Amino acid sequence: MRKLFAALCVVAVMASCAFCETVKLPAPDKTCPTTLTEALALRKTERDFADEDFTLQELANLLWAAGGVNRPDGKLVHPVAMGKQDITIYVFTRENVSKYDPKANTLEIVAEGDYRRDTGYKVQKEFVGKAAVNLVYVQDLALWEDMKAPDELKQRWGFAHTGAAMQNVYLYSAAMGWNCVVRGSFEGDSLAKLLKLSPSQNITLVQSVGKRPKN
Numbered sequence: 001m002r003k004l005f006a007a008l009c010v011v012a013v014m015a016s017c018a019f020c021e022t023v024k025l026p027a028p029d030k031t032c033p034t035t036l037t038e039a040l041a042l043r044k045t046e047r048d049f050a051d052e053d054f055t056l057q058e059l060a061n062l063l064w065a066a067g068g069v070n071r072p073d074g075k076l077v078h079p080v081a082m083g084k085q086d087i088t089i090y091v092f093t094r095e096n097v098s099k100y101d102p103k104a105n106t107l108e109i110v111a112e113g114d115y116r117r118d119t120g121y122k123v124q125k126e127f128v129g130k131a132a133v134n135l136v137y138v139q140d141l142a143l144w145e146d147m148k149a150p151d152e153l154k155q156r157w158g159f160a161h162t163g164a165a166m167q168n169v170y171l172y173s174a175a176m177g178w179n180c181v182v183r184g185s186f187e188g189d190s191l192a193k194l195l196k197l198s199p200s201q202n203i204t205l206v207q208s209v210g211k212r213p214k215n
């Protein structure tokens with residue numbers, strides 16, 4: 001009986017981990033072809049993308065700029081209120097949907113397949129579906145459970161964290177000559193379902209990044 005129970009547990013874990021593949025990212029390349037002030041001068045929104053993927057190195061660099069660890073104590077490239085690292089970045093590419101773990105520098109695959117269009121809203125699905133990557137920023141209010149403050153304040157800080165991360169992405173994209181658009185319009189309910197978000201998790205913003213069309 002005990003053996004049967006153990007076997008059933010193994011099967012259950014295997015079933016729940018059908019997409020539990022983890023991809024190790026290369027260390028981020030911190031060299032940059034422009035200065036910070038040149039990137040600031042170049043930053044803008046563009047909504048057309050070449051149908052071209054990023055290399056794993058390019059993706060690792062972009063994610064590090066968005067929300068990677070930049071100090072030995074595990075703090076991030078962008079500031080966070082009360083030390084609460086409450087934003088998770090979900091990464092939509094042609095191959096799959098994954099979750100960025102900045103400490104481990106890995107991507108945990110949560111769904112196989114191309115769901116990039118699903119991050120778009122109405123007509124925007126067209127260009128969104130071509131961008132090499134769509135980043136979905138998700139705040140988890142559960143991380144704030146120990147703090148007595150209204151949810152509205154905690155949510156405001158989550159939006160501030162996302163704002164800092166998305167501006168880093170804009171600047172990194174400008175520096176690399178890529179196109180980028182941040183989006184507040186998205187189909188939140190279906191995206192939350194796809195990502196299997198819990199009630200404490202909310203999508204704050206979505207951002208598309210990709211190579212420029214060659215014309």
Ligand SMILES: Cc1cc2nc3c(=O)[nH]c(=O)nc-3n(C[C@H](O)[C@H](O)[C@H](O)COP(=O)(O)O)c2cc1C
Nearest residue numbers: 043044045046047121124181182183184185186205
């Ligand atoms: C919070 C926020 C939400 C936005 N939402 C959308 C959106 O849903 N769709 C879109 O195409 N652009 C969106 N944008 C991009 C703005 O339209 C763009 O930043 C604005 O036109 C200014 O252009 P610039 O970024 O080139 O300075 C958003 C920008 C911000 C900051």
